[in-house]
Amino acid sequence: MKHKYQIVSASIEHKINTDLYKDKLPTEDELIVEYGVSRNTIRKAIQILVQKGIIIPIQGSGIFIRKISVDGAINLETFRGLTQDFLKSEIISKLIEFEETISDDKISNAMKCPVGTPIYFVKRLRIVDGINWVIEYSYFNRNHIPYLNQEIIEGSIYDYIQHGLKKQIGYVDRVIQADFLKKEDAKILGLQENDPALLSINKSMLKTGEIFDYSIGVHNYKHTKFLKLSNFAY
Numbered sequence: 001m002k003h004k005y006q007i008v009s010a011s012i013e014h015k016i017n018t019d020l021y022k023d024k025l026p027t028e029d030e031l032i033v034e035y036g037v038s039r040n041t042i043r044k045a046i047q048i049l050v051q052k053g054i055i056i057p058i059q060g061s062g063i064f065i066r067k068i069s070v071d072g073a074i075n076l077e078t079f080r081g082l083t084q085d086f087l088k089s090e091i092i093s094k095l096i097e098f099e100e101t102i103s104d105d106k107i108s109n110a111m112k113c114p115v116g117t118p119i120y121f122v123k124r125l126r127i128v129d130g131i132n133w134v135i136e137y138s139y140f141n142r143n144h145i146p147y148l149n150q151e152i153i154e155g156s157i158y159d160y161i162q163h164g165l166k167k168q169i170g171y172v173d174r175v176i177q178a179d180f181l182k183k184e185d186a187k188i189l190g191l192q193e194n195d196p197a198l199l200s201i202n203k204s205m206l207k208t209g210e211i212f213d214y215s216i217g218v219h220n221y222k223h224t225k226f227l228k229l230s231n232f233a234y
Contacts, residue, residue, distance in 0.1 A: 005044035
């Protein structure tokens with residue numbers, strides 16, 4: 001279960017992303033009234049957003065929203081799935097391959113599970129505003145994600161996990177690396193074989209620490225951007 005300050009922080013961030021808060025946040029007192037929580041809860045919520053680099057508190061002036069260009073960029077600060085990262089875009093998920101299988105040595109090593117663990121393999125194309133944007137190769141541990149179907153896959157799998165299965169997603173390890181496009185992926189993305197590719201290799205864990213999803217995203221290099229917000233380290 002999320003703490004109250006985490007829920008408030010997520011709500012404030014959503015309002016920033018959807019332009020309900022534009023230049024600066026309401027005052028601390030106004031936020032206390034708006035959310036019906038204590039001052040300590042608001043301060044903890046604000047601190048999360050400060051650490052993410054989303055807002056900047058200026059003493060005597062208020063809390064300002066950091067003006068950055070995030071259009072078309074995947075935010076590396078959070079991992080909410082493509083649907084949540086691109087709230088203002090039309091996202092279409094096209095299922096290419098879906099099967100029930102078992103983990104081999106490679107997948108078991110990546111997912112820290114025994115060889116032979118029941119797995120869902122999903123290959124899908126994510127289309128953003130009409131652009132073939134990323135091919136996702138995903139492996140879901142069926143001990144944690146016991147059911148998937150085409151309707152779920154062509155929607156938001158992470159939304160289903162959180163709200164349908166009531167699972168709490170805790171952590172994501174992500175590695176970004178460069179590679180060359182293979183012929184099949186290049187054709188799907190509308191590019192040429194051996195064009196550059198951006199690979200996003202992700203291990204997603206539940207709050208309890210188990211890896212439920214190991215995925216490799218092959219991104220269209222002409223359109224993909226990653227955003228990392230940082231604070232100066234003293």
